Structure formats: structure tokens, C-alpha cells
Amino acid sequence: MIKTGIPKLDEFLDGGIPxxxxxxxxxxxxxxxxVFGMQTIYSALKDGGNCVLVASSTIPDITRGQxxxxxxxxxxxxxxxxxxxxxxxxxxxxxxEKYIVSNPDNIEEFSxxxxxxxxxLPPSTIVFGSLSTIMDLCGERKVxxxxxxxNKMAMLYDHVMVYNFTAWPYSQETLDLMKGELFNAVISxxxxxxxxxxxxxxxxxxxxxxxEIKRSMLFxxxxxxxxxxxxPKILVTGPFDSGKSTFVHALSTRAISVDRLGxxxxxxxxxxxxxxxxxxxxxxxxxxxxxxxxxxxxxxxMGVFLVIDSTNPSDFTRAKQMLKITMSYGLPYVxxxxxxxxxxxxTPEEVREQFDLPEDVPIIPAVAKDKIGVYxxxxxxxDSVTGGI
Amino acid sequence: MSDYILGIKELDxxxxxxxxxxxxMLIGPPMSGKEVILYYIMYQGVKxxxxxxxxxxxxxxxxxxxxxxxxxxxxxxxxxxxVDCVTxxxxxxxxxxxxxxxxxxxxxxxxxxxxxxxxLEEYFMKKNIRKVQLHINSLSTILxxxxxxxxxxxxxxxxxxxxxxGAMGIYVIESGMHDEQAxxxxxxxxxxxxxxxxxxxKNFIRIVGLSTKPTPWFEYEIEGANVRxxxxx
Numbered sequence: 338m339i340k341t342g343i344p345k346l347d348e349f350l351d352g353g354i355p356x357x358x359x360x361x362x363x364x365x366x367x368x369x370x371x372v373f374g375m376q377t378i379y380s381a382l383k384d385g386g387n388c389v390l391v392a393s394s395t396i397p398d399i400t401r402g403q404x405x406x407x408x409x410x411x412x413x414x415x416x417x418x419x420x421x422x423x424x425x426x427x428x429x430x431x432x433x434e435k436y437i438v439s440n441p442d443n444i445e446e447f448s449x450x451x452x453x454x455x456x457x458l459p460p461s462t463i464v465f466g467s468l469s470t471i472m473d474l475c476g477e478r479k480v481x482x483x484x485x486x487x488n489k490m491a492m493l494y495d496h497v498m499v500y501n502f503t504a505w506p507y508s509q510e511t512l513d514l515m516k517g518e519l520f521n522a523v524i525s526x527x528x529x530x531x532x533x534x535x536x537x538x539x540x541x542x543x544x545x546x547x548x549e550i551k552r553s554m555l556f557x558x559x560x561x562x563x564x565x566x567x568x569p570k571i572l573v574t575g576p577f578d579s580g581k582s583t584f585v586h587a588l589s590t591r592a593i594s595v596d597r598l599g600x601x602x603x604x605x606x607x608x609x610x611x612x613x614x615x616x617x618x619x620x621x622x623x624x625x626x627x628x629x630x631x632x633x634x635x636x637x638x639m640g641v642f643l644v645i646d647s648t649n650p651s652d653f654t655r656a657k658q659m660l661k662i663t664m665s666y667g668l669p670y671v672x673x674x675x676x677x678x679x680x681x682x683x684t685p686e687e688v689r690e691q692f693d694l695p696e697d698v699p700i701i702p703a704v705a706k707d708k709i710g711v712y713x714x715x716x717x718x719x720d721s722v723t724g725g726i
Numbered sequence: 727m728s729d730y731i732l733g734i735k736e737l738d739x740x741x742x743x744x745x746x747x748x749x750x751m752l753i754g755p756p757m758s759g760k761e762v763i764l765y766y767i768m769y770q771g772v773k774x775x776x777x778x779x780x781x782x783x784x785x786x787x788x789x790x791x792x793x794x795x796x797x798x799x800x801x802x803x804x805x806x807x808x809v810d811c812v813t814x815x816x817x818x819x820x821x822x823x824x825x826x827x828x829x830x831x832x833x834x835x836x837x838x839x840x841x842x843x844x845x846l847e848e849y850f851m852k853k854n855i856r857k858v859q860l861h862i863n864s865l866s867t868i869l870x871x872x873x874x875x876x877x878x879x880x881x882x883x884x885x886x887x888x889x890x891x892g893a894m895g896i897y898v899i900e901s902g903m904h905d906e907q908a909x910x911x912x913x914x915x916x917x918x919x920x921x922x923x924x925x926x927x928k929n930f931i932r933i934v935g936l937s938t939k940p941t942p943w944f945e946y947e948i949e950g951a952n953v954r955x956x957x958x959x
Contacts, residue, residue: 395834399831
């Protein structure tokens with residue numbers, strides 16, 4: 338078993354990657370994902386393993402420099418770390434590496450060298466710096482066939498295969514294979530997308546040696562330091578007396594509120610752990626004089642619940658105003674149509690109409706005091722935050 | 727209503743400004759002053775409170791910033807982001823700064839994409855700037871290292887993001903370097919073209935696709951950092 342070195346990921350994978358298995362880091366374009374393969378190399382070297390890096394999109398020396406930026410000294414493992422140079426020949430520059438792919442756009446030659454390495458080296462972790470670059474040069478189908486062979490050979494020779502793959506808009510067939518049968522494990526690395534990427538997460542899409550698989554974590558990339566997890570903030574806002582505090586408490590495993598005379602005057606704070614996803618939850622007060630707090634919290638949040646009292650349409654204007662504040666930050670949001678148990682509660686459809694909301698804005702009917710609809714709302718928000726990949 | 731301008735008055739008037747979400751090709755022969763025109767658009771954008779992200783594959787980022795300095799044009803570093811794909815290839819390890827990010831090579835489209843996204847995040851989310859321009863100078867260099875399908879996929883992702891954000895994208899192409907089919911392929915992703923041509927020692931510019939019919943050819947001259955329209959064809 339080798340450790341990926343990514344916090345939490347090894348735990349999710351029941352300890353790491355077993356020998357003979359393959360894993361792909363499946364990255365959405367624009368998300369800083371290549372560090373995953375690098376962190377895995379460093380982790381494997383630190384544990385005394387042998388590593389091979391197949392460099393296709395830059396000079397091996399530059400990759401070594403990138404390790405340094407993360408604070409990982411790989412020079413100390415010089416005799417255990419080998420680079421395969423599949424870049425210099427592409428730009429016609431000389432290479433000083435032992436293993437060189439002299440025609441990186443020729444998959445037969447590429448494959449010959451990889452197979453040689455698989456056969457000659459002791460059990461190692463073989464990391465492809467950019468499988469997508471190889472695919473760009475050699476064609477999608479040919480590379481997929483080669484990967485099948487490499488993975489099969491690696492199984493026989495007890496290597497661990499790790500691939501960085503950027504999911505550019507290749508054919509659907511290719512992308513399905515990459516996410517599906519081609520590898521033993523698929524770690525999807527994505528961005529929280531609302532016009533721009535402003536947060537990154539990884540998620541296990543598949544792992545054929547672990548039991549539970551649906552897990553995701555948000556992370557940041559630090560230099561030095563590499564991948565660090567972080568706990569995101571989710572904002573709960575809405576007009577006065579719509580049930581925000583009740584919602585925060587219903588969703589949280591633990592929560593506190595700052596109250597005076599039974600209404601929230603500063604904020605509610607809670608923490609939720611649900612289906613492997615954790616977040617801090619902040620509830621804002623509803624009164625207008627506290628609006629600066631909403632602004633303050635919006636800037637750092639990654640999603641918003643707008644709680645409304647479904648029996649009180651006269652407050653919708655205020656709700657809209659609050660939504661506008663958070664929307665100026667481009668945050669994804671979900672509307673909670675609360676108090677559905679009371680007489681005269683509007684249905685989600687009626688709320689949509691009165692609110693004049695587009696069809697794609699999720700409206701979740703809820704009874705926060707009985708915890709009805711709250712987890713559903715959380716899942717919907719997480720899905721829209723993560724782009725539902 | 728116009729969301730963006732080029733800053734060249736005659737051209738802006740002829741097309742009535744540029745709608746947000748537009749992706750535009752800037753194509754012209756070598757030595758026609760394309761670079762200066764792009765820098766001019768950059769400067770005019772900055773003057774209008776836009777944020778500019780430039781991916782540079784030919785000149786180093788420091789070199790470009792020096793050019794502005796030499797011409798006494800003030801570029802606020804907080805709103806000008808450069809993705810430098812040149813420096814690392816020649817110098818090796820270099821340190822990034824607030825407004826310069828270094829991609830490892832022109833082949834490393836994944837890395838270039840990451841840096842662009844980081845600047846977009848910074849300007850759009852953290853600095854709350856709603857008018858952002860992305861300039862890629864040039865697609866021609868990227869096309870020397872990667873094939874047309876690869877560049878198409880890359881562009882597909884980023885033109886889409888420009889649209890979604892309501893930003894503006896300008897992508898520079900060297901004319902005469904690529905076959906017609908390659909250019910036609912890329913044009914599918916774009917809304918308009920700024921065309922430059924040289925004839926009898928004179929340079930002309932026009933815009934196609936951003937107004938109901940192409941603008942006339944304008945003759946222009948470059949004086950220092952200035953682009954001046956001197957006549958119509």
C-alpha cells in the first residue's frame with residue numbers, strides 16, 4: 338500500500354493505494370490539480386518507495402523546482418526518483434534524463450518505454466504528470482488502449498500507477514472511460530463554479546478496494562505546504578422571524594446562537610457533517626440594521642440558504658433584498674420555503690412565481706423545527722456548489 | 727449599449743462598442759504592430775477600470791510591463807495580471823509576484839488554465855471587478871506546440887467561461903502561419919475578428935462580426951504607444 342499523502346484521502350481510501358492498482362486524478366480545467374500527483378510522489382518517496390515521474394508538459398527540471406516550491410526536498414531521494422523526459426524532444430531540446438521518449442507523439446514508442454520501466458524497475462509508484470497532454474499528442478483512442486496495457490502490466494509487476502488527467506472537452510466516450518472502467522480508482526478534482534472558480538474540492542468517484550466511496554473535501558493549495566483541507570462557510574439568511582436559527586440548529590450537529598428577547602441579534606453558528614461533507618454554518622440576523630454582517634459573511638462564504646416564511650409573502654421584498662446582497666458576490670443559493678406545516682403556506686411553485694425566480698433556482702419546502710427538508714436542502718446546495726460533477 | 731471598448735475611437739464608433747461575453751480574434755501579419763494595438767487596448771481597458779489578464783507566450787511579463795513604463799503609461803498592478811509562459815523555459819526557477827504568474831511552458835495548457843482561473847477568481851470574487859478582459863498573445867505560439875484539436879478544447883473551455891462571466895476575450899493569431907481550416911475551426915468559438923493587413927507600406931484595420939456588417943478598412947499609424955487612425959480605405 339502506498340499513501341497518496343493527501344490529507345483525508347488516504348483515510349477515505351482505507352489506507353492508500355494497494356500495489357498493482359491504478360488511480361487517476363481527474364481534474365476539471367482551471368483547477369490546480371497537478372499538485373495531487375506531486376504530493377503522492379513525495380509521500381511515496383518519504384515512505385522509502387521508488388518513484389517515476391513521466392513529464393510530458395514541461396522540462397523535468399522545472400518539475401523538480403515545483404517540488405521545491407511546495408517545500409518538498411526530493412533531492413535527498415535522488416537514487417529512488419527517476420524522471421521520464423517526454424517534453425524536451427517535443428521542443429527539440431536535448432535531455433539529460435536516463436529515460437527519454439524521443440517521439441512523444443508516437444504512442445508505440447511511448448508505450449515501449451513505459452513497459453520497459455514497468456518490467457525493469459522494482460515495484461514503484463509511476464506518476465504521469467499529464468495524461469491529457471499525451472492524449473493531445475497521440476490521440477484519445479490510442480492512449481486509452483496504451484493505458485489499459487500499462488495498468489495490466491503494472492498489476493503483474495506490483496507497481497502503483499497514478500495519472501494526472503485534465504478533463505478538457507474530449508469525446509464523451511473518452512471522458513466516460515476515464516471516469517469509469519479504465520482505472521481502479523477515480524478522484525475527481527473540481528472547482529466551485531459560479532461564473533468563476535473560487536474554491537476547490539476533491540471527491541472519490543470510484544475505488545474498487547474500498548467500501549464507502551461518496552466522499553468530498555474542500556482544499557487549498559499552499560506554497561509551501563501542498564494540499565490542505567479547509568472547512569467552508571455556508572450562510573443562512575432571510576427576513577426577521579423566518580426561522581433561520583431553527584434551520585441552523587436543525588442542520589447542525591452542534592450550534593449556538595446569540596439571542597436577545599428570543600431573536601438573533603448577532604449570529605447563529607453551527608457545524609454540519611453530512612455524507613462526508615462538512616461545513617461551518619453562519620446564520621445572520623434578519624433586521625436591516627444588521628445588513629453589514631451579511632456583507633461581511635458573504636465575502637467568505639461558498640453558498641447561501643435563504644430562509645423564507647412561506648405564510649408571509651409580505652416579507653418577500655425584504656428577502657429579495659437580502660438575496661441581492663449575497664448575489665453580488667456570485668454565490669450559489671438555495672431558497673428554503675419554511676413553515677410548510679402552517680395553514681396558508683405557499684407551495685414552492687407559488688413562491689417561485691411571487692419571487693419571480695428563474696426555473697433553475699432550487700426551492701426546497703421545509704419545516705425547520707421538525708428537521709423536514711433541511712438535509713435535502715444541504716445536498717442540493719452542495720451539488721450546485723460543486724457543479725454536480 | 728456597449729460594455730467594453732477598444733479605445734480606438736473610430737473603430738468603437740463603427741461597431742458601437744462591444745457586448746459583454748464577447749470573444750474576439752485579433753489576426754494580422756508579422757510586423758504590423760499587432761502587439762502595440764493589443765497593448766493599447768490593454769491600457770484603454772485599464773483606464774476604464776477593467777481588469778486585464780494577459781497570457782504571454784513570446785515576451786516575458788517583466789518585458790511587457792517595462793514597455794508600459796518606457797512609454798510612461800501607468801499600469802496598476804492590482805488590476806493587471808500576467809501569465810508568463812516564456813520565462814520558466816529559459817530561466818528555470820523564478821518567483822511569482824502579485825501580478826505575474828509563471829506557467830511552466832506553452833505546452834502546459836493545464837497550468838496556463840489554472841493561472842487564468844486564479845486571476846479570474848481574484849478579480850471577480852475577491853476584488854469584485856465585473857469588467858475583466860482576457861488577452862492571449864498568442865494562440866499562434868501555442869499552436870506551434872499543440873495541435874489544433876488541443877487548442878480548440880482549451881479555447882472552448884475559456885471562451886465559455888468568458889461568456890458566463892460577461893468578460894471579454896482577445897486572442898492573437900499571426901496570419902499566414904496557419905492553414906485556413908485551422909483558423910476557421912477556431913473562429914467557430916469566437917464572436918468577431920479584428921483584422922489587420924499591410925499593403926504598400928500602409929497598415930489597415932477593420933472589425934468583422936461585431937456589427938451587422940464589417941467596418942470599413944481604416945488606415946492606422948503607430949506612434950510610440952499610440953494607435954492613430956489616419957484615413958479610410
